[in-house]
Amino acid sequence: MKVLVLAQAYPTGKNPYQMMYVHARVLEYIRQSVGVTVMSFSCKESYDFEGVNVIPESYCDISQYDRVVSHAPNIRNHLRYLVANRKQLNRVTFFFHGHEALIKSRYYPGEYNNPKSTFNSVFKQGLDYGYDLTKLLLLRAFIRVFSSKVNLVFVSEWMKKHFELNVGEIPPSVDSVVIPNSANAIFIQGAWDSSSEKKYDFVSIRPLSGRKYAVDVICQLALDNPEKSFLLYGKGDYFDCHTQPVNVEWNNGFLQPSEIPRVLDSASAALMPTRLDAQGVMMCEMASYGIPLITSELDVCHEVLQGFEEVYFIDNDKPVLPVLTQSPQVVKNNVYSPVSLAKRELDFIAGG
Incomplete structure (x- = not known):
């Protein structure tokens, strides 16, 4: 299986932190013998990062891939690119991590040093709200129109619930699953x-x-x-x-x-x-x-x-330190193992 991963950005030597959760998955896919190429909408030239081939949009031929994975899809690049290449698209798996499926002003508690009463701040909030409404409408339309080519991954049940509250109910013909981000x-x-x-x-x-x-x-x-x-x-x-x-x-x-x-x-x-x-x-x-x-x-x-x-x-509003166990015993829980979670993701991506 050849997989194309779409990401707004990807780690580089100068900025190794951006979208590291995508890179962690890609590394594990490669370890499990899957051919993976990353297309970063932010890069202009191809480069290699820790053994991962990262290419710009201008170098990509989507028809060469069996499956496409889109992390945190936005309308400016992800949906635009997928619509433009819809005839060559076999199947796309959307991964939802947070803000891309929410009306942010209803969820995010803002900044510490950002006085919301200023004109510029209020104006920006209005623009952000308008953008969020537009992105959710277009995302819902894409999923419904291309339901035979789409499946969805959510990093938590909470994320799935609030996706449906913001974007709308998932069509019966669209497969979805909850698979959390793995731990390093x-x-x-x-x-x-x-x-x-x-x-x-x-x-x-x-x-x-x-x-x-x-x-x-x-x-x-x-x-x-x-x-x-x-x-x-x-x-x-x-x-x-x-x-x-x-x-x-x-x-x-x-x-x-x-x-x-x-x-x-x-x-x-x-x-x-x-x-x-x-x-x-x-x-x-x-x-x-x-x-x-x-x-x-x-x-x-x-x-x-x-x-x-x-x-x-x-309680965030009335925080009190709890009484901790004296001399706690370390009991390991490997539910966030990258090996097992990557296998679950690959099985889901390949299905359908």
Whole structure:
């Protein structure tokens, strides 16, 4: 089976983080002997990234592929390209990860430093709302018109439910399935060192821009618990207008996946509050690694973390640190294994 993967962007040497969840899948497909080419709408020339062939749209002949996979489809590129090449298209599998199937203004809690009362902000919100309505109408039309060539993958039941609330009910002729994003293999193969001396009580790896990542909840917990120590990794502008608690050590930078286990081993628990997630891959990776995990009291968090031990849930509006188990035993759960999830995806992509 030859598979063409469509992505708005793809990791490069200069920006290895963008759409890494797509790259992780592609690597596993290749390991399972599937021929994969990635078409990135953002690239102008072909390049190789960690053994993956990435090409621009101008180099692509869709008729050469048995199946097409479209991650986070947008109307500007994905749907335009698929409609233009509809006669050569065998079958396309859409992967829905979040905002591409939502009216964002109804879900996303906004920015910390963005006064919504300004004219420019209100005008932009209006444009975004208009775009979201248009994208959902066109997405629904595409799925219905090309139902014999389309199937759908959702990263959670929450995502599927809200897809249907925003886009519309899935036609009976269209196959759909829930398959979550996998964890990086390093979190499956390794395990949190529960016996090592801990420098911090809690560790958080969160962007510091956007209220959805709930850094304010972390800081509130730090202020309410001055005897506890908190380590926060992430870039953003939150502390440009908020005071950094003295018991929060902030590292203004990114972590490579290979560095994260060492950071997790330095803490007694991971603190990962959120206001919105379609899955929350990082918290799933932390739970897979075995570190005690605190996250938010949201339906999606309960869904994706069911079956994991040492997981605690807090109220974002009135956060209180839970009482953690003393000397917790690490019990591994490999539900997010990239090997097994990639096989499920490939079986679904090949079907039909």
